[in-house]
Amino acid sequence: DTGVSQNPRHKITKRGQNVTFRCDPISEHNRLYWYRQTLGQGPEFLTYFQNEAQLEKSRLLSDRFSAERPKGSFSTLEIQRTEQGDSAMYLCASSLEGLNNEQFFGPGTRLTVL
Amino acid sequence: AQSVAQPEDQVNVAEGNPLTVKCTYSVSGNPYLFWYVQYPNRGLQFLLKYITGDNLVKGSYGFEAEFNKSQTSFHLKKPSALVSDSALYFCAVRDFLGNNRLAFGKGNQVVVIP
Numbered sequence: 001d002t003g004v005s006q007n008p009r010h011k012i013t014k015r016g017q018n019v020t021f022r023c024d025p026i027s028e029h030n031r032l033y034w035y036r037q038t039l040g041q042g043p044e045f046l047t048y049f050q051n052e053a054q055l056e057k058s059r060l061l062s063d064r065f066s067a068e069r070p071k072g073s074f075s076t077l078e079i080q081r082t083e084q085g086d087s088a089m090y091l092c093a094s095s096l097e098g099l100n101n102e103q104f105f106g107p108g109t110r111l112t113v114l
Numbered sequence: 115a116q117s118v119a120q121p122e123d124q125v126n127v128a129e130g131n132p133l134t135v136k137c138t139y140s141v142s143g144n145p146y147l148f149w150y151v152q153y154p155n156r157g158l159q160f161l162l163k164y165i166t167g168d169n170l171v172k173g174s175y176g177f178e179a180e181f182n183k184s185q186t187s188f189h190l191k192k193p194s195a196l197v198s199d200s201a202l203y204f205c206a207v208r209d210f211l212g213n214n215r216l217a218f219g220k221g222n223q224v225v226v227i228p
Binding site for chain 2 (some may be wrong): 033086100104
C-alpha cells in the first residue's frame with residue numbers, strides 16, 4: 001500500500017498524559033499536512049510542512065501541540081497534557097508541491113481523552 | 115479567510131435517481147475547489163477538483179461537479195446514484211493567494227435508498 005499511513009489508528013489516554021502520533025506520507029510528496037476532525041464537522045487545518053520546514057500553523061495549534069518532520073519524510077504530532085477537548089480524529093495528508101495538487105489523506109488517528 | 119458552506123446535513127436519494135450535493139464558497143481571488151468522500155472508519159478520498167478551465171469537472175466513480183463563479187457554487191452531481199455512494203461528502207476550498215490550507219465544509223451525509 002503506497003498511500004498515507006498513520007499510527008496508531010486509535011489512542012485512549014487519560015487527561016494530562018502526553019500522546020504522539022505518526023504519519024508516513026506518500027514517498028514522493030514533499031508537502032505534509034495535519035488536520036483535526038471532530039464529530040459532525042469537517043477537517044480543520046492544524047499545520048503544514050514543506051520538506052522538513054514547518055511553514056504554517058493554525059491558531060488551533062496551542063502551545064501544547066508540537067509537530068515535527070525531521071528528515072522531510074515522516075511526521076509526528078505530539079499533544080502534551082491532554083485535555084478532554086483534544087478528543088478528535090487527527091488526519092494527516094500529503095501532496096506534491098503546487099496549489100493545484102490535491103491532498104491525499106491517511107485513515108486518521110482517533111484520540112479519546114478520558 | 116476562505117470558507118465553505120454545505121447547507122444540507124443529509125441528502126436522501128433513491129437508487130438510480132440523480133444525486134446533487136450542494137456547496138458554496140467564499141474566498142479571496144480565484145478559488146481552487148475540491149470534493150472528498152469519507153466512508154466509515156476511513157480517511158478522506160479525493161473525488162475531483164476545479165482549478166481553471168471548463169466549468170464542468172469530471173471525477174472518480176461517475177461524479178462530476180459544476181463550478182459557477184457568479185453563484186460561488188461548486189455542486190457535486192451524479193446522474194444515477196448507487197447504494198454504495200452512501201457516505202459523507204466534503205467540499206473544500208483553497209485560495210489563490212498561496213494559502214496552502216484547505217478549508218472544509220461540515221459535510222453532507224448522503225443516503226442512497228435501495
